[in-house]
Amino acid sequence: MSDQVTLTIDGIELTVPKGTLVVDAAKKVAVDIPVFCYHPKMTPVGMCRMCLVEIGMPMRDRATGELLREADGSPKLNWGKALQTGCTVEVAPGMVVRTTTEQVDTAREDVIEFILTSHPLDCPICDKGGECPLQNLTMAHGRGDSRFDFSDKIKLEKHVPLGELIYLDRERCIQCARCIRFQDEVVDDPVIGFHNRGRSLEIVTMSDPGFDSFWSGNTTDICPVGALTTSDFRFGARPWELTPVASVCSHCPVGCNMTMSTRREAVSGGRPVIKRIMPRQNEQVNEIWLCDKGRFVHHFADDAERLTTPLLRKNGQLTPVSWQEALDVVAGKLQQLKGAAAGLANDRLSNEDLFAFQHLFRQGLGSHNVDLADKRMGGGDVVAQVGLSSGSNLLQLGQGDAILVMASDLHEEAPVWWLRVKQAAQRGASVVVLNARATRLDRWAKHVVHYGAGMGVETLRQVLNGAKVLDAPAADRVQAAGQALANARNLVAFYGCEGLSYAETEAVAALLGNLLLLKDADGAHRAGKTNNGLVPVWPRGNTQGAWDMGVRPDAGPGYKRVAAPGLDAAAMYAGAASGQIKALYVLGADPVGDGLMAGRGKLAFLVVQELFLTKTAELADVVLPAQSWAEREGTYTSGERRVQRFYQAIPAVGEARPDWQILLQIGERVGLGKPKMAASLVFKQLAAAALPYNGMDYRTLAHVEPQWPDVGRDDLYYGGTAYDNQSGLGQQWAAGAEKGNVALFAVPDTGAAADGLRVIQARTLYRPGTLIARSExxxxxxxxxAVWLHPADGAALGVADGESVALRVNGQVIPSPANVNEDVSAGIAVVRGVTYQAGSIHIEKMKEVA
Structure with a gap:
């Protein structure tokens, strides 16, 4: 049977895949069938009846099965007695659809009239005005007058806070259930629902705190009216006053595409500010969704505590100075101390920033002493060879495929990846989860293996070998998980660093890399094939870019090994304390505030380049004010190795400059020559230096192509859902296995596991940090x-479920509630909401205070 169906819509013949809904088929030939409840990312429900159409089906002779034909030879059609909902009817061979007839027009007019009987005339003050599907469809299909007796109108509550981020206007709600279905069906977080019946039907929150979901902001996008609004955009601007600017989220390794809407504000002195952030469609990355952190954390960019001018320590005080004086001092000190200089960077910065940073040290100062300030996770060299193949799309994984997730709580660390893995499981993919504790993905996994303290690498070995060396039930799970991976048609493996040391993450990456290099049933390596490969759940948004740019002591851009490696971050911190390191350049990081460095030690010179006066910046000799990502352009590289471009949305705060520009200006002063001051030219330079980026430029990164579903905001069909992508879909660089054979990886020794309770730091979406602290x-x-303990460990500490424990971190005592249950393995304590470094935390029973 053919997978394609040919039908006719409004006289236009077209062919679409079998199973296509009439409303989607019509969109293919630019016919907008109006909808309210329907959404292409959700199961159709046919609630609003706005999409009613006339459908005729070819008639056949009951005896012979042959088509009956009219006198002119055309098929004889059987037109249904009733109109049918275009959002629930699938196309059929020979089907004829009429979307604009007198009967259809009357039905649409009636639906609009019924909706407006309960809808307030709020358009002049409604946030949705100007981009409202109800407003658009009323103008297109509504009556020119009203027959409703307004004295009979039921009045409901307005401005109801469902939570701290979302407001509900119950009068505006048209009961399409898009928001409820999204929370339940799409993101598996059913925290809102309908309450009451009839004209008193209303949306309520069922969680405490209210609307407690990572995805709440998306409901305001898909709401076809102004019933749901965000607390920061509510009454803030009119849509036609806004200027949309394409950007990319930098708060996790997914690299979600977004649009920043800006407007000049009087309170900002006429300076444009970000009024809201909305999704920008990229079906290979985030589809049309954003998590709430990516949507709302941007307020740090306009925080009053932003650094606006260079600061130089004079007479013990940080004093504002000119850029020339500050740069002269930094360049002079770095040259003077270049034999003992080192640099630490934050991996949330752009590729241009990171390339310029290592270039300054390597070419300007002759030093390989560059590294990430908080180096938690390894395996970048393995990812470069067997990473997720270019052209892959998690949306294509389903029956017969497998996805492995190890040492990562995707829901907290990379929410959109969690969403896409969950969707793959719903399509039939076998999801395998290996972790030391229960996570939200366990519900959707076919195979879950929880390992004990220090057993992560060994458990992975057992899974890959199918070994039966644990207790019988666990061994069965291990073997079943291994078989699911071995038998998969396509295999994608995610790995993180939760509960693992750096060495252990290197070993995990190597083992998974070797798994991907095994030959499948067709005799080919999975590595290098589309929809196969390794995906690192990096701890920050551009860790992949940092590996690519060579922000490491043993390799430069493009993974080119250096003959004499420099000091890594741990050695730098020790060197700062001992005096071995004399000058330290900290780029966008706060090692003192994060507990990585105890003060400035014996440093002779400390320069910090930052957005805010952090704990580290307070100790610096020079502080250089940098621009936020919203104030300049650049690129990020996601964990899937997709290089994506972001654009400037707002002007700089004060005298702040882009990080790469500051670094180039210092480079000029240490003898690197006059720089070319444009982000595009820096990218051109890094693309030439880093082999995987060869051939890329800002033009290729801006390439776009048609996507489905069509979410254009200028029509009546999807208006208000998301911004279509006119600014670039990004470009994945090819992993080594796509170009040729790759040798098996040596698995490093991880050493013996330490005795005693192993404390795991649970990474949370809203973890404390410099940027989120400035987003009110x-x-x-x-x-x-909070702390989670296994019952055996709770008993050993004398702690029962619900009691408090004392967390001792660097001499500070933090009271925390204890959750004692079997969600964690024995020998492991999971700690959330506390910033600490390995070995610096201890858990004790909270002593009673006399």
């Missing part, structure tokens, strides 16, 4: 301290 909207969601 998200303060209520910042993770509070």
């Amino acid at each position: 909207m998200l303060q209520a969601r910042v993770a509070q301290p």
